[in-house]
Amino acid sequence: MQHEYPTPFLTVDIVLLSLIEGRLHCGLIPRLNENEPFFGAWTLPGGFVRPQEDEDTVDTAKRILNSKAGVESPYLEQLGTFASRSRDPRGWSASIAYYALVPAHAAPRSGIDFKWLLPEDVLVRPMPFDHRDILQQAIERVRSKTSYSTLPLYLMPELFTLTQLRTVYEQVLGGELEPRGFNRRLLEMNVLEETDQKMQDGFRPARAYRVKAKALHQAEGEFVVSKGS
Amino acid sequence: MQHEYPTPFLTVDIVLLSLIEGRLHCGLIPRLNENEPFFGAWTLPGGFVRPQEDEDTVDTAKRILNSKAGVESPYLEQLGTFASRSRDPRGWSASIAYYALVPAHAAPRSGIDFKWLLPEDVLVRPMPFDHRDILQQAIERVRSKTSYSTLPLYLMPELFTLTQLRTVYEQVLGGELEPRGFNRRLLEMNVLEETDQKMQDGFRPARAYRVKAKALHQAEGEFVVSKGS
DNA sequence: ACAATAGTGTCTGTTAGACACTATGCC
């Protein structure tokens, strides 16, 4: 009914996160088209929804990650939609934002058309569109989810030690954690599977764990509700 | 660049929630246009984004709530975006879903073009588009937020007793709560302001409270993160 | 006086933080 006006255009932007050299980084790409705004700037990977190719926006996100960052379907979750008349100089637009986590071993290398950067370095300066807001909200979301879920498991390699896992949590949360409490909590969550293997970083070797097959996509988004009598 | 294809159309749908006769209801409207799909069915209030009128999608949501339900800017938060080729028979579409809470005294009455219904009654049968998913997710979101925040304050009138507030929490969560623990927790949260007034439902009068001015939009979305040493 | 609801005192089991302690490897 409202088709007298031009429809806003619809894009997808992705906050791609991984651990590079032990620290949480986000992946950015350069804008290479001279006819588009912010030519030359580094931004979140994104692009238009292609109604012919994409069944939904998860498809869009995967296609973009694949073509612009060379990443194959990692953990992917919708962050929210950023839509307004002014966020894009070309006109009324809506961007459905996703965030994605990839383990270090599956992460593409920095290069001429893709770069890993520390979010804190990126956030101190402006970014094209409202990508700064998007990145900020993604980091906050990952932090808060990390504090009550097992989200960081998506950043881990096949085998890892509890100390390595704790270090990842510390990186994401930006603070130290008690080893005792951390181990207790994670083992009680019943998402890790002991292996016979050991891994060594220099001194006493540590037991290697892997993620239980059923564990991923399970404990996410669950809250403890105080129950009545 | 991708403008060879028709752009998906962009809509906003709203899950409007209120307490009607003490129970959590959602507001639905009938589809009255014979030329549109699902003519005659009851659905979530929604409509197209109007790029000329709306600065952003919060504007859209407020405009729709106002025109279709007669509700004036209540608590409004984005739930998520539902976008795919198949969700609307007219073609590729994206719906940015919001949920809204209004206090009972500001809630419109059920009538010919607006109806309050119990979510559990609505959810047992199919709905047009993917409105069933949207409603379901909204209810879940409100429940989970209620368990760790003060979201239900947006459902309360100016003055209320602790027992009334607890009853609202119980309605939303669908279970009983310990009065002792509930009172302690809410008073410690420091969001309520004592008044001198008393309210009475039949026996001993109870102290009336109001929401502290600063309290709304404060304790939302905060998590307790276990801190390190 | 008694019934019914409002509101408080307080016991207890559970849990998270803290930290000392043992275990296992390298040098």
Next chain:
DNA sequence: GGCATAGTGTCTAACAGACACTATTGT
């Protein structure tokens, strides 16, 4: 043996659930 890291035992403070108790009204 000494050192560094892995991993465990256990004490304690804080807190949530439970429930008995007091307080205030109507009938």
